[in-house]
Amino acid sequence: MECVLRPCRAADCADVVRMIKELAEFEKLPDQVEISDRVLREDGFADDPFYRCLVAEVQPEHRSRDGHTIVGYGLYFFTYSTWKGRNIYMEDLYVMPEFRGKGIGKKLMSKIAEIGVENRCSQMKFVVLDWNRAAIDFYRGHGAVDLTAAEGWHFFRIEGEALKQLARGQLGQ
Numbered sequence: 001m002e003c004v005l006r007p008c009r010a011a012d013c014a015d016v017v018r019m020i021k022e023l024a025e026f027e028k029l030p031d032q033v034e035i036s037d038r039v040l041r042e043d044g045f046a047d048d049p050f051y052r053c054l055v056a057e058v059q060p061e062h063r064s065r066d067g068h069t070i071v072g073y074g075l076y077f078f079t080y081s082t083w084k085g086r087n088i089y090m091e092d093l094y095v096m097p098e099f100r101g102k103g104i105g106k107k108l109m110s111k112i113a114e115i116g117v118e119n120r121c122s123q124m125k126f127v128v129l130d131w132n133r134a135a136i137d138f139y140r141g142h143g144a145v146d147l148t149a150a151e152g153w154h155f156f157r158i159e160g161e162a163l164k165q166l167a168r169g170q171l172g173q
C-alpha cells in the first residue's frame with residue numbers, strides 16, 4: 001500500500017483535528033482537546049504560521065474503515081536552544097491504528113527530521129507519555145534519548161488562568 005506524505009492544506013484541518021482527538025483518546029486525555037479546525041486553519045495558514053504539518057494520505061481504494069484517506073499526520077514547529085541553536089519540535093506524530101506497522105510513522109518522522117536538517121536544526125525534540133512503551137521503544141530505536149532519565153530534565157506547562165495571572169505579574173508573590 002502506497003502512502004504519500006504532503007504538506008497539510010487548510011482543507012485538511014478537519015481530518016487533522018479528527019486525528020488529534022483520536023490521539024487524545026489514546027492518551028487518556030480526551031477532555032484536554034480544545035482546538036477546532038477553524039483555529040487550526042487560522043494558526044497554520046496565516047502569514048506567519050505557528051506550526052507546520054505533514055499528512056499521510058492513502059489512495060481511495062485503501063481508505064480506512066470509516067472512509068478516510070488521510071490516515072496520519074506529523075505536526076511540528078521550529079524552536080531555539082541557547083546551547084545548540086536551531087531545533088525542530090515534533091508536537092504530534094500520529095497514525096490511525098489500522099495503518100500502524102506499515103512504516104507510515106517512520107516516514108513522517110523521517111520527513112520532519114529531513115525538514116529540520118534542511119533548516120540547519122541541530123536537534124529534534126518531542127515528549128512521550130511515560131506509560132507509552134511502544135512509542136518510547138519506537139523513538140529509542142531511531143536514536144532518541146530520554147532526557148528525563150539521561151539528564152534529569154522535566155517538562156513544565158503554565159496554562160489558563162495561571163498563565164493570565166503570570167502575564168499580569170500576579171503569581172509567585
